[in-house]
Amino acid sequence: MKRRNFINTTALAGLGVASLSSFKKPEISSSQIKITLTPWSLIRTGYGGNDPLNIDLLDYPRVAKSLGFDFIDHEMFHFPPNLNDSYIDKMNKAMEAAGVQSAVMLTGGKGDLGDQDLKKRKEALATYRYWIDVAASLNCKALRNVCGEYITIPHKEKLKYAIEGVRELGQYAKSKGLDLLIENHNGYSSEPEWMIALMKGVNLENVGVLGDFTNWTLERNPDTFYPDPYKGIELLAPYIRAVSAKSEYFDRHGEETTTDYKKMFSILEKAPQFKYAGVEFFGNDISRNQGALQTKKLIEKVLFHSNE
Secondary structure (H helix, E strand, C coil), X not given: CCCCCECCCCCCCCCCCCCHHHCCCCCCCHHHCEEEECHHHCCCCCCCCXXXXXXXXXXXXXXXXXXCCCEEEEEHHHCCCCCCHHHHHHHHHHHHHHCCEEEEEECCCCCCCCCCCXXXXXXXXXXXXXXXXXXXXXXXXXXXXXXXXXXXXXXXXXXXXXXXXXXXXXXHHHHCCCEEEEECCCHHHHCHHHHHHHXXXXXXXXXXXXXXXXXXXXXXXXXXXXXXXXXHXXXXXXXXXXXXXXXXXXXXXXXXXXXXXXXXXXXXCCCCCCCEEEEEECCCCCCHHHHHHHHHHHHHHHHHCCCC
């Protein structure tokens, strides 16, 4: 992401947000963090479209395992539009045969949980309840969703509707044994203060945050970004349970050129509920397999070898 036109101030005063130095060291070790593969790293068309790599979704678990992943995420857009129990059963069998497990079901873009229009919000809830059912059938541990990419109404008003929608979906997710994770996915959700207020307003033990390393676009036309992604992740750390470790370009030392992974994962040491690190490679200069492997290797380096 090209971070231009940064806003100049962050308005964090008065929120009562604790600094990292005041966080109690969590009882979690790097060995408890599961590195997952996000399907977009390999498959970049949705709803059954033809991908240049021609990876069939049912072959995705095998390919992920061949790259060294024991956990995979799923994306709603990659499943066929006529999804049925038979297909889900085939996916479960494919995962079992490959020796991989499900982690997070990624959803969003088909309705807004924080829509001000109650009818549209209810339609979105119905859509995502369906995907919670699918996620549960695939033995996922969590479902990721978003709350509006474009600023359309005042933030406090949006917060009210988002709390209502996220709480209702969170309660349904809890009934299925899943966490509901809201991602900083541009717009309202890329303001950490707004997300913190959302988490506090929903106040459900199974609702948390999926922290994305690069989704910090606050407004469009012209693009305006939250000025410090590391500060954003730091502020959201108490609520983060998974991350999307975005990657695109690597230097000759194997470091990602947009995000300082060592710094980012050092911050995440203060996230007591952090469990899943999702590899999401979206570059084109190297092969997708190589990009996924490079990202996995980098995460392993910062997680397991930082003290060497």
